[in-house]
Amino acid sequence: MQLRPFTGTYLIDPALVWRELLNAPQDAHFADDLGLWLISRHEHVRRAFADAATFGNALTLAPVYQMCPEALAVVMRLDVPPTTAAADSPVHTRTRRALRATFANTGPRVADQYGPIVRRRVDELVAGIAARRGAVVDLVGEFAALLPLLVVVDILGVPERDVPRIRSWADGQIGLIWGRPEPAEQVRLAQGLLDFWRYCQGLVARRMTEGAAGDDFVSRALRHRGGDDAVLTPAEIASMAFNLLVAGHETTAGLLAHGLDQALSVPGRWSDLAARPEAVPAFLEEVLRFAPAIDGWLRVTLRPLTIGGVTIPAGARCLLLIGAANRDPAAFADPDRFDPTRAGGRGHLSFGYGPHFCIGATLAHLEARIALVRLAEAMPELRLASGHQSRFKPNLAFRAHRTLLVTQPRSSQRT
Numbered sequence: 232m233q234l235r236p237f238t239g240t241y242l243i244d245p246a247l248v249w250r251e252l253l254n255a256p257q258d259a260h261f262a263d264d265l266g267l268w269l270i271s272r273h274e275h276v277r278r279a280f281a282d283a284a285t286f287g288n289a290l291t292l293a294p295v296y297q298m299c300p301e302a303l304a305v306v307m308r309l310d311v312p313p314t315t316a317a318a319d320s321p322v323h324t325r326t327r328r329a330l331r332a333t334f335a336n337t338g339p340r341v342a343d344q345y346g347p348i349v350r351r352r353v354d355e356l357v358a359g360i361a362a363r364r365g366a367v368v369d370l371v372g373e374f375a376a377l378l379p380l381l382v383v384v385d386i387l388g389v390p391e392r393d394v395p396r397i398r399s400w401a402d403g404q405i406g407l408i409w410g411r412p413e414p415a416e417q418v419r420l421a422q423g424l425l426d427f428w429r430y431c432q433g434l435v436a437r438r439m440t441e442g443a444a445g446d447d448f449v450s451r452a453l454r455h456r457g458g459d460d461a462v463l464t465p466a467e468i469a470s471m472a473f474n475l476l477v478a479g480h481e482t483t484a485g486l487l488a489h490g491l492d493q494a495l496s497v498p499g500r501w502s503d504l505a506a507r508p509e510a511v512p513a514f515l516e517e518v519l520r521f522a523p524a525i526d527g528w529l530r531v532t533l534r535p536l537t538i539g540g541v542t543i544p545a546g547a548r549c550l551l552l553i554g555a556a557n558r559d560p561a562a563f564a565d566p567d568r569f570d571p572t573r574a575g576g577r578g579h580l581s582f583g584y585g586p587h588f589c590i591g592a593t594l595a596h597l598e599a600r601i602a603l604v605r606l607a608e609a610m611p612e613l614r615l616a617s618g619h620q621s622r623f624k625p626n627l628a629f630r631a632h633r634t635l636l637v638t639q640p641r642s643s644q645r646t
Protein backbone atom coordinates (compact mmCIF):
# COMPACT_ATOMS: atom_id res chain seq x y z
CA MET A 232 0.00 0.00 0.00
CA GLN A 233 0.94 3.65 -0.18
CA LEU A 234 0.56 6.07 2.76
CA ARG A 235 1.13 9.32 0.80
CA PRO A 236 1.57 11.39 3.97
CA PHE A 237 2.67 14.64 2.31
CA THR A 238 -0.45 15.40 0.24
CA GLY A 239 -4.19 14.83 -0.06
CA THR A 240 -6.23 13.07 2.62
CA TYR A 241 -3.38 12.34 4.99
CA LEU A 242 -2.34 15.98 5.10
CA ILE A 243 -5.91 17.22 5.64
CA ASP A 244 -7.17 14.51 8.03
CA PRO A 245 -4.90 11.51 8.65
CA ALA A 246 -7.57 9.95 10.89
CA LEU A 247 -9.42 8.81 7.73
CA VAL A 248 -6.34 6.82 6.70
CA TRP A 249 -5.77 5.52 10.25
CA ARG A 250 -9.37 4.25 10.29
CA GLU A 251 -8.76 2.28 7.07
CA LEU A 252 -5.60 0.75 8.53
CA LEU A 253 -7.36 -0.15 11.78
CA ASN A 254 -10.29 -1.70 9.88
CA ALA A 255 -8.03 -3.78 7.63
CA PRO A 256 -7.59 -7.46 8.56
CA GLN A 257 -3.74 -7.32 8.52
CA ASP A 258 -1.94 -6.13 11.64
CA ALA A 259 1.00 -4.51 9.80
CA HIS A 260 1.29 -2.93 6.35
CA PHE A 261 4.29 -2.18 4.16
CA ALA A 262 4.08 1.35 2.71
CA ASP A 263 6.08 1.06 -0.49
CA ASP A 264 6.05 4.81 -1.17
CA LEU A 265 8.13 5.22 2.02
CA GLY A 266 9.84 1.85 2.44
CA LEU A 267 8.40 1.69 5.96
CA TRP A 268 6.31 -0.84 7.86
CA LEU A 269 3.23 0.70 9.44
CA ILE A 270 2.06 -0.47 12.85
CA SER A 271 -1.26 1.02 13.91
CA ARG A 272 -3.08 -0.98 16.59
CA HIS A 273 -2.78 0.34 20.15
CA GLU A 274 -1.65 -3.00 21.56
CA HIS A 275 1.12 -3.41 18.93
CA VAL A 276 2.35 0.20 19.04
CA ARG A 277 2.61 0.09 22.82
CA ARG A 278 4.42 -3.25 22.72
CA ALA A 279 6.85 -1.93 20.10
CA PHE A 280 7.67 1.14 22.20
CA ALA A 281 8.21 -1.09 25.23
CA ASP A 282 10.34 -3.74 23.50
CA ALA A 283 13.79 -2.19 23.08
CA ALA A 284 15.32 -5.61 22.36
CA THR A 285 13.30 -5.88 19.12
CA PHE A 286 12.73 -2.24 18.18
CA GLY A 287 15.89 -0.09 18.13
CA ASN A 288 16.35 3.67 17.92
CA ALA A 289 19.50 3.97 15.79
CA LEU A 290 17.53 5.27 12.77
CA THR A 291 14.82 7.19 14.66
CA LEU A 292 16.32 10.54 13.63
CA ALA A 293 17.47 9.46 10.12
CA PRO A 294 15.71 10.91 7.04
CA VAL A 295 12.77 8.96 5.64
CA TYR A 296 13.89 9.35 2.00
CA GLN A 297 17.07 9.07 -0.07
CA MET A 298 18.89 12.39 0.36
CA CYS A 299 20.61 13.99 -2.62
CA PRO A 300 24.43 13.48 -2.63
CA GLU A 301 25.17 17.18 -1.92
CA ALA A 302 22.95 17.23 1.19
CA LEU A 303 24.34 13.87 2.27
CA ALA A 304 27.88 15.25 2.05
CA VAL A 305 26.92 18.02 4.51
CA VAL A 306 25.10 15.62 6.84
CA MET A 307 28.15 13.30 6.91
CA ARG A 308 30.05 16.11 8.64
CA LEU A 309 27.62 15.99 11.57
CA ASP A 310 29.57 14.17 14.25
CA VAL A 311 26.67 14.09 16.74
CA PRO A 312 27.01 11.15 19.13
CA PRO A 313 23.68 9.33 19.64
CA THR A 314 21.99 10.08 22.96
CA THR A 315 18.47 9.32 24.30
CA ALA A 316 16.04 9.34 21.31
CA ALA A 317 18.70 8.09 18.85
CA ALA A 318 20.44 5.64 21.19
CA ASP A 319 20.01 2.01 22.20
CA SER A 320 21.20 0.40 25.40
CA PRO A 321 23.83 0.70 26.94
CA VAL A 322 24.31 4.28 25.63
CA HIS A 323 20.62 4.98 26.08
CA THR A 324 20.60 3.80 29.69
CA ARG A 325 23.62 5.98 30.53
CA THR A 326 22.46 9.14 28.73
CA ARG A 327 18.88 8.74 29.98
CA ARG A 328 20.21 8.47 33.55
CA ALA A 329 22.18 11.69 33.01
CA LEU A 330 19.11 13.43 31.61
CA ARG A 331 16.93 12.33 34.52
CA ALA A 332 19.53 13.72 36.93
CA THR A 333 19.87 17.09 35.20
CA PHE A 334 16.50 17.80 33.59
CA ALA A 335 13.48 17.99 35.92
CA ASN A 336 10.84 15.43 34.90
CA THR A 337 8.67 14.71 37.94
CA GLY A 338 5.70 16.84 39.04
CA PRO A 339 7.19 18.60 42.07
CA ARG A 340 10.63 19.18 40.48
CA VAL A 341 9.13 20.51 37.26
CA ALA A 342 6.73 22.83 39.12
CA ASP A 343 9.51 24.07 41.35
CA GLN A 344 12.27 24.54 38.76
CA TYR A 345 10.34 25.40 35.60
CA GLY A 346 6.99 26.73 36.90
CA PRO A 347 8.30 30.30 37.46
CA ILE A 348 9.91 30.39 33.99
CA VAL A 349 6.69 29.18 32.35
CA ARG A 350 4.46 31.68 34.19
CA ARG A 351 6.76 34.61 33.39
CA ARG A 352 6.95 33.73 29.68
CA VAL A 353 3.18 33.05 29.43
CA ASP A 354 2.37 36.37 31.08
CA GLU A 355 4.69 38.30 28.74
CA LEU A 356 3.16 36.75 25.62
CA VAL A 357 -0.45 37.01 26.81
CA ALA A 358 0.03 40.68 27.69
CA GLY A 359 1.46 41.35 24.20
CA ILE A 360 -1.51 39.68 22.50
CA ALA A 361 -4.10 41.26 24.82
CA ALA A 362 -2.73 44.69 23.94
CA ARG A 363 -3.70 44.13 20.30
CA ARG A 364 -7.47 43.78 20.65
CA GLY A 365 -9.27 44.17 17.35
CA ALA A 366 -6.28 42.94 15.34
CA VAL A 367 -5.92 39.54 13.70
CA VAL A 368 -3.21 37.60 15.54
CA ASP A 369 -1.55 34.35 14.46
CA LEU A 370 -1.58 32.29 17.64
CA VAL A 371 0.86 29.77 16.17
CA GLY A 372 3.61 32.28 15.37
CA GLU A 373 3.03 34.57 18.33
CA PHE A 374 2.11 32.13 21.07
CA ALA A 375 1.96 28.36 20.53
CA ALA A 376 5.29 28.03 18.71
CA LEU A 377 7.03 30.79 20.64
CA LEU A 378 6.23 29.96 24.26
CA PRO A 379 7.81 26.47 24.40
CA LEU A 380 10.90 27.77 22.62
CA LEU A 381 11.34 30.64 25.09
CA VAL A 382 10.89 28.20 27.96
CA VAL A 383 13.41 25.71 26.64
CA VAL A 384 16.05 28.38 25.90
CA ASP A 385 15.63 29.64 29.48
CA ILE A 386 16.09 26.09 30.80
CA LEU A 387 19.18 25.58 28.68
CA GLY A 388 20.63 29.00 29.44
CA VAL A 389 20.66 30.07 25.79
CA PRO A 390 20.48 33.84 25.10
CA GLU A 391 17.06 35.06 23.94
CA ARG A 392 18.62 36.87 20.97
CA ASP A 393 19.34 33.43 19.44
CA VAL A 394 15.65 32.40 19.42
CA PRO A 395 14.98 33.27 15.73
CA ARG A 396 17.86 31.18 14.42
CA ILE A 397 17.15 28.26 16.76
CA ARG A 398 13.55 28.33 15.58
CA SER A 399 14.60 28.23 11.97
CA TRP A 400 17.19 25.47 12.54
CA ALA A 401 14.69 23.34 14.51
CA ASP A 402 11.95 23.77 11.88
CA GLY A 403 14.54 22.91 9.25
CA GLN A 404 15.62 19.75 11.07
CA ILE A 405 12.03 18.49 11.23
CA GLY A 406 11.51 19.21 7.53
CA LEU A 407 14.83 17.61 6.62
CA ILE A 408 14.26 14.35 8.51
CA TRP A 409 10.52 13.72 8.30
CA GLY A 410 9.50 15.90 5.33
CA ARG A 411 10.14 15.54 1.63
CA PRO A 412 12.19 18.63 0.66
CA GLU A 413 13.47 19.25 -2.88
CA PRO A 414 17.25 18.67 -3.35
CA ALA A 415 18.22 22.37 -3.18
CA GLU A 416 16.18 22.72 0.00
CA GLN A 417 17.80 19.58 1.44
CA VAL A 418 21.23 21.18 1.04
CA ARG A 419 20.09 24.42 2.69
CA LEU A 420 18.47 22.57 5.61
CA ALA A 421 21.46 20.25 6.02
CA GLN A 422 23.77 23.27 6.21
CA GLY A 423 21.46 24.75 8.85
CA LEU A 424 21.63 21.52 10.82
CA LEU A 425 25.42 21.62 10.76
CA ASP A 426 25.39 25.26 11.97
CA PHE A 427 22.92 24.26 14.71
CA TRP A 428 25.20 21.42 15.84
CA ARG A 429 28.26 23.71 15.89
CA TYR A 430 26.19 26.19 17.92
CA CYS A 431 25.40 23.50 20.54
CA GLN A 432 29.04 22.46 20.70
CA GLY A 433 29.95 26.13 21.24
CA LEU A 434 27.40 26.39 24.05
CA VAL A 435 29.00 23.49 25.91
CA ALA A 436 32.55 24.77 25.29
CA ARG A 437 31.57 28.20 26.70
CA ARG A 438 30.03 26.71 29.84
CA MET A 439 33.15 24.61 30.38
CA THR A 440 35.42 27.68 30.26
CA GLU A 441 33.06 29.56 32.57
CA GLY A 442 33.30 26.78 35.19
CA ALA A 443 29.78 25.30 34.78
CA ALA A 444 28.52 26.88 38.00
CA GLY A 445 25.13 28.01 36.64
CA ASP A 446 21.62 26.67 37.07
CA ASP A 447 21.13 26.01 33.35
CA PHE A 448 20.86 22.49 31.88
CA VAL A 449 24.30 22.50 30.24
CA SER A 450 26.08 23.51 33.48
CA ARG A 451 24.12 20.89 35.42
CA ALA A 452 25.07 18.22 32.89
CA LEU A 453 28.74 19.25 33.08
CA ARG A 454 28.65 18.98 36.88
CA HIS A 455 26.93 15.59 36.59
CA ARG A 456 29.75 14.48 34.27
CA GLY A 457 32.37 15.54 36.81
CA GLY A 458 35.09 15.42 34.15
CA ASP A 459 34.49 11.70 33.52
CA ASP A 460 33.89 10.66 29.89
CA ALA A 461 32.54 7.32 31.11
CA VAL A 462 29.62 9.24 32.66
CA LEU A 463 29.05 11.62 29.75
CA THR A 464 31.33 13.23 27.16
CA PRO A 465 31.12 16.97 26.32
CA ALA A 466 29.94 15.96 22.82
CA GLU A 467 27.11 13.93 24.39
CA ILE A 468 26.06 16.99 26.40
CA ALA A 469 26.03 19.03 23.18
CA SER A 470 23.99 16.24 21.55
CA MET A 471 21.46 16.33 24.40
CA ALA A 472 21.16 20.12 24.13
CA PHE A 473 20.76 19.76 20.34
CA ASN A 474 17.89 17.28 20.89
CA LEU A 475 16.23 19.19 23.74
CA LEU A 476 16.11 22.42 21.77
CA VAL A 477 14.03 20.66 19.10
CA ALA A 478 12.11 18.10 21.20
CA GLY A 479 11.36 20.71 23.84
CA HIS A 480 9.56 23.14 21.64
CA GLU A 481 8.17 21.76 18.36
CA THR A 482 6.15 19.18 20.30
CA THR A 483 4.61 21.41 22.95
CA ALA A 484 3.97 23.97 20.21
CA GLY A 485 1.89 21.30 18.48
CA LEU A 486 -0.03 20.46 21.64
CA LEU A 487 -0.85 24.14 22.23
CA ALA A 488 -1.93 24.76 18.65
CA HIS A 489 -4.11 21.61 18.53
CA GLY A 490 -5.57 22.55 21.92
CA LEU A 491 -6.36 26.11 20.86
CA ASP A 492 -7.85 24.84 17.61
CA GLN A 493 -10.10 22.34 19.42
CA ALA A 494 -11.09 24.94 22.01
CA LEU A 495 -11.86 27.73 19.55
CA SER A 496 -13.52 25.78 16.75
CA VAL A 497 -16.50 24.52 18.79
CA PRO A 498 -18.93 27.22 19.92
CA GLY A 499 -18.93 27.78 23.67
CA ARG A 500 -15.91 25.60 24.42
CA TRP A 501 -13.40 28.44 24.87
CA SER A 502 -15.62 30.46 27.19
CA ASP A 503 -16.39 27.28 29.12
CA LEU A 504 -12.67 26.65 29.66
CA ALA A 505 -12.25 30.30 30.69
CA ALA A 506 -15.02 29.89 33.28
CA ARG A 507 -13.86 26.44 34.48
CA PRO A 508 -10.05 26.28 34.48
CA GLU A 509 -10.26 23.04 36.45
CA ALA A 510 -11.54 21.41 33.22
CA VAL A 511 -8.32 22.28 31.34
CA PRO A 512 -6.17 19.23 32.34
CA ALA A 513 -8.78 16.68 31.13
CA PHE A 514 -9.34 18.76 27.99
CA LEU A 515 -5.60 18.72 27.24
CA GLU A 516 -5.39 14.97 27.82
CA GLU A 517 -8.08 14.50 25.17
CA VAL A 518 -6.22 16.85 22.80
CA LEU A 519 -3.11 14.71 23.27
CA ARG A 520 -5.08 11.57 22.40
CA PHE A 521 -7.15 12.98 19.56
CA ALA A 522 -4.56 15.17 17.79
CA PRO A 523 -1.06 14.16 18.89
CA ALA A 524 1.73 16.61 18.04
CA ILE A 525 3.84 13.60 16.99
CA ASP A 526 1.55 11.13 15.25
CA GLY A 527 4.16 8.67 13.99
CA TRP A 528 7.56 7.70 15.44
CA LEU A 529 10.27 5.55 13.91
CA ARG A 530 11.98 2.40 15.11
CA VAL A 531 14.14 -0.17 13.32
CA THR A 532 13.75 -3.90 13.92
CA LEU A 533 16.78 -5.56 15.52
CA ARG A 534 15.43 -9.05 14.76
CA PRO A 535 12.54 -10.50 12.74
CA LEU A 536 9.13 -10.52 14.38
CA THR A 537 5.58 -11.54 13.57
CA ILE A 538 2.68 -9.21 14.27
CA GLY A 539 -0.65 -10.96 13.82
CA GLY A 540 0.09 -13.05 10.74
CA VAL A 541 2.61 -10.62 9.23
CA THR A 542 6.38 -11.16 9.47
CA ILE A 543 8.61 -8.08 9.52
CA PRO A 544 12.28 -8.83 8.78
CA ALA A 545 15.26 -7.63 10.82
CA GLY A 546 16.64 -4.23 9.81
CA ALA A 547 13.22 -2.90 8.72
CA ARG A 548 12.21 0.65 9.50
CA CYS A 549 8.80 0.82 11.20
CA LEU A 550 6.51 3.77 11.67
CA LEU A 551 4.62 3.43 14.94
CA LEU A 552 1.40 5.27 14.15
CA ILE A 553 0.67 6.92 17.50
CA GLY A 554 -2.26 8.82 15.99
CA ALA A 555 -3.89 5.57 14.80
CA ALA A 556 -3.23 3.77 18.10
CA ASN A 557 -4.96 6.63 19.91
CA ARG A 558 -8.05 6.04 17.73
CA ASP A 559 -8.12 2.27 18.18
CA PRO A 560 -11.64 1.18 19.28
CA ALA A 561 -10.01 -1.72 21.16
CA ALA A 562 -8.47 0.87 23.51
CA PHE A 563 -10.94 3.81 23.47
CA ALA A 564 -14.72 3.82 23.23
CA ASP A 565 -16.07 5.91 20.35
CA PRO A 566 -12.48 6.91 19.48
CA ASP A 567 -13.24 9.42 16.71
CA ARG A 568 -15.30 11.59 19.05
CA PHE A 569 -13.44 14.42 20.79
CA ASP A 570 -14.66 14.07 24.35
CA PRO A 571 -12.97 16.34 26.91
CA THR A 572 -14.72 14.49 29.73
CA ARG A 573 -13.48 11.08 28.57
CA ALA A 574 -12.49 8.74 31.38
CA GLY A 575 -9.32 6.73 30.76
CA GLY A 576 -7.98 9.12 28.10
CA ARG A 577 -4.55 8.74 29.63
CA GLY A 578 -3.99 5.41 27.86
CA HIS A 579 -2.90 7.40 24.80
CA LEU A 580 0.60 6.87 23.43
CA SER A 581 1.36 10.49 22.53
CA PHE A 582 4.48 10.58 24.71
CA GLY A 583 5.56 7.08 23.68
CA TYR A 584 5.82 4.30 26.22
CA GLY A 585 8.49 2.32 28.05
CA PRO A 586 12.23 3.04 28.25
CA HIS A 587 12.19 6.04 25.88
CA PHE A 588 9.00 7.58 27.33
CA CYS A 589 9.16 11.36 26.77
CA ILE A 590 11.30 12.99 29.45
CA GLY A 591 9.49 16.32 28.89
CA ALA A 592 5.91 15.05 29.36
CA THR A 593 5.47 16.70 32.76
CA LEU A 594 6.90 19.99 31.53
CA ALA A 595 4.63 19.87 28.45
CA HIS A 596 1.56 19.31 30.65
CA LEU A 597 2.52 22.18 32.95
CA GLU A 598 3.24 24.56 30.09
CA ALA A 599 0.06 23.79 28.17
CA ARG A 600 -2.12 24.04 31.27
CA ILE A 601 -0.72 27.41 32.38
CA ALA A 602 -0.78 28.76 28.82
CA LEU A 603 -4.39 27.82 28.15
CA VAL A 604 -5.71 28.88 31.54
CA ARG A 605 -4.05 32.29 31.42
CA LEU A 606 -4.92 33.01 27.81
CA ALA A 607 -8.57 32.05 28.35
CA GLU A 608 -8.72 34.06 31.57
CA ALA A 609 -7.28 37.18 29.88
CA MET A 610 -9.24 36.81 26.62
CA PRO A 611 -12.46 34.81 27.14
CA GLU A 612 -13.94 36.26 23.95
CA LEU A 613 -11.12 35.21 21.69
CA ARG A 614 -12.37 33.58 18.49
CA LEU A 615 -11.07 32.23 15.21
CA ALA A 616 -10.77 34.97 12.59
CA SER A 617 -13.39 34.73 9.86
CA GLY A 618 -12.10 32.72 6.93
CA HIS A 619 -9.43 30.96 8.99
CA GLN A 620 -8.72 27.48 7.63
CA SER A 621 -6.49 24.92 9.28
CA ARG A 622 -3.54 23.95 7.12
CA PHE A 623 -0.74 21.62 8.18
CA LYS A 624 2.94 21.30 7.35
CA PRO A 625 3.64 18.14 5.30
CA ASN A 626 5.52 15.85 7.67
CA LEU A 627 5.60 12.18 8.59
CA ALA A 628 6.07 12.63 12.34
CA PHE A 629 5.12 16.14 13.44
CA ARG A 630 1.61 17.37 12.75
CA ALA A 631 1.81 21.14 13.01
CA HIS A 632 -0.66 23.89 12.16
CA ARG A 633 0.79 26.51 9.83
CA THR A 634 -1.29 29.31 11.40
CA LEU A 635 -4.15 29.89 13.81
CA LEU A 636 -5.67 33.27 13.07
CA VAL A 637 -7.76 34.76 15.89
CA THR A 638 -9.35 38.03 16.90
CA GLN A 639 -10.58 39.50 20.15
CA PRO A 640 -13.35 42.09 19.86
CA ARG A 641 -12.26 45.60 20.87
CA SER A 642 -15.30 46.07 23.09
CA SER A 643 -14.47 43.22 25.50
CA GLN A 644 -11.94 45.21 27.55
CA ARG A 645 -10.86 43.33 30.68
CA THR A 646 -8.04 44.08 33.00
Ligand code: HEM
Nearest residue numbers: 315316478479482483486582583584587588589590591595
Ligand atom coordinates in the same frame (compact mmCIF):
# COMPACT_ATOMS: atom_id res chain seq x y z
C1 HEM B 1 3.33 17.76 23.89
C2 HEM B 1 4.64 17.74 23.97
C3 HEM B 1 5.48 16.53 23.67
C4 HEM B 1 5.19 15.40 22.95
C5 HEM B 1 3.88 15.06 22.24
C6 HEM B 1 6.37 14.57 22.97
C7 HEM B 1 6.46 13.32 22.36
C8 HEM B 1 7.53 12.47 22.48
C9 HEM B 1 7.60 11.15 21.93
C10 HEM B 1 6.52 10.48 21.10
C11 HEM B 1 8.81 10.63 22.25
C12 HEM B 1 9.33 9.24 21.87
C13 HEM B 1 9.04 8.31 23.04
C14 HEM B 1 9.41 6.87 22.80
O1 HEM B 1 10.23 6.61 21.91
O2 HEM B 1 8.87 6.00 23.53
C15 HEM B 1 9.51 11.63 23.02
C16 HEM B 1 10.77 11.47 23.51
C17 HEM B 1 11.50 12.51 24.07
N1 HEM B 1 11.04 13.76 24.39
FE1 HEM B 1 9.16 14.45 24.13
N2 HEM B 1 7.34 15.22 23.66
C18 HEM B 1 6.86 16.41 24.11
C19 HEM B 1 7.51 17.36 24.86
C20 HEM B 1 8.83 17.28 25.21
C21 HEM B 1 9.55 18.29 25.95
C22 HEM B 1 8.93 19.58 26.49
C23 HEM B 1 10.84 17.85 26.06
C24 HEM B 1 12.02 18.51 26.73
C25 HEM B 1 12.18 19.79 26.97
C26 HEM B 1 10.92 16.56 25.41
C27 HEM B 1 12.06 15.79 25.32
C28 HEM B 1 12.10 14.49 24.88
C29 HEM B 1 13.29 13.65 24.89
C30 HEM B 1 14.68 14.08 25.36
C31 HEM B 1 12.92 12.40 24.39
C32 HEM B 1 13.80 11.17 24.20
C33 HEM B 1 13.67 10.29 25.43
C34 HEM B 1 14.45 8.98 25.32
O3 HEM B 1 14.68 8.53 24.20
O4 HEM B 1 14.82 8.44 26.37
N3 HEM B 1 9.69 16.26 24.90
N4 HEM B 1 8.71 12.74 23.15
